[in-house]
Amino acid sequence: MVSAGQEIFMAQQDTGAESVTLTEQAVQRLHHDILSGKLSPGVKLGISNLVATYEIGATPIREALSRLVSQNLIVASGRRGFFVRELSEADLRDITNTRLLIECEGIRLSMERGGDEWEAEVLAQMHRLRLFVERHGSNFGEQHHELDRLHRQFHASLLAGCGSPRLIQLADNLYSQAFRYRRILMTTWSDPDHYIANHKELADAVLARDLNHATNLNRTHLFSTLRRIYQTDPQPTLYAEEPKEPR
Amino acid sequence: MVSAGQEIFMAQQDTGAESVTLTEQAVQRLHHDILSGKLSPGVKLGISNLVATYEIGATPIREALSRLVSQNLIVASGRRGFFVRELSEADLRDITNTRLLIECEGIRLSMERGGDEWEAEVLAQMHRLRLFVERHGSNFGEQHHELDRLHRQFHASLLAGCGSPRLIQLADNLYSQAFRYRRILMTTWSDPDHYIANHKELADAVLARDLNHATNLNRTHLFSTLRRIYQTDPQPTLYAEEPKEPR
DNA sequence: AATTAATATTTTATCGATAAAAAGTTGACA
């Protein structure tokens, strides 16, 4: 027999899980499936297909698609339906340049305004990232949900202290857009130690308020995807002419 | 009696007007009504109200609302509905800072990459703006659709040559967000000549590739709304420490 | 009079059905 207390608890759990709008569920699942590559670039997102696949009605699916359009993951074409956005070198370059602009400003502001909690947050995220990589050193190349999450959160933490909701939101957005490209490289990642060392260096530079160093590291980090996928020179348009400040 | 030819023509016109998705129509009308202040900040956007007002079904209305949520004009709250986003000083400050970052980078890139057509575009928009103001000097303070459009396009033209779709889109987006605040001031605008002179100076600086001057003018321009509405000091976080480059 | 409980009302979120495009197919004619 179930006591009243338990019933209430379960009801809360139920609503806690199910009270999330179907639209939101659809957004999350579509987002995930697009980032993971399950839904490839260019693929047509037919309503009836999606309704069948996700077992969600057409209205919430449609609403979810609309939301993802504004996030540049999906393209809506007049009366012809929805499609997963195509990838291109020009697009990745645009993403990367914009990201650099947004993230560097966010980091700059965080350095200026960030307090103790912000610093603690950066350290904590770095720590989580390191622990995970150390524990999964062998399967490092594999796509791993948890690693994705930690990596995203690490980068988010760097600008978490900036005090600008818009910069934070934009950075997160651009991260998602870049992820589809980065994913392609994931299987080729080799050296966990190198990976951790890189991120540690960035975190340290940020916490040391060394804007110049942090910016340079971040630029290298962001452009590495572009370089490795398209074997192009970065052609960084941003902060390229930044003065060499004595550190 | 109507000939076959006319019938076809009318049908085309009909589809020409109506083939635009109802969702898109709803987006435009909501966008307009929010920017114009017809739908005030904080107001609840009840579905049935909107359905009745716009004479559009609930599905397209809902889709339109979803899209505008990602544009920061509307807030969606769980199962409680949609609301026009509130205004606040902190929000305008965030908008303004972000705008400055985006626009200045866009202008910088336009200066670097913009060709003849870009320059022509800037001049043309400046000209259109001037002509309109000169012709409507007396009713200058009034809200005027056409002036809004021209002003928006003028600012868009400054970064039109930057080659970054994302910067362009972001700038436009932020313009809309700022517009709700700027609108409050519109009735107090006094001097058409001053208005035109300001914009002319900005256009000239941009075309002369004087980044420093253009940045300063743009900062002043953008922060003037903040200053005038909230009587605050700008506290510009951006480019504040920029060196005084000899022009 | 105030706080809670029970009820009624409104409104959202969602589904299933439908009309209208778009895409695809077939067949006729040059």
Add this chain to the structure above:
DNA sequence: TGTCAACTTTTTATCGATAAAATATTAATT
């Protein structure tokens, strides 16, 4: 054999109806 036109199928965009929440209202009890 190729092109155009009529027709069929598929799929989108949209509506009206409904179940489930949230909100407002009333009643009851202390």
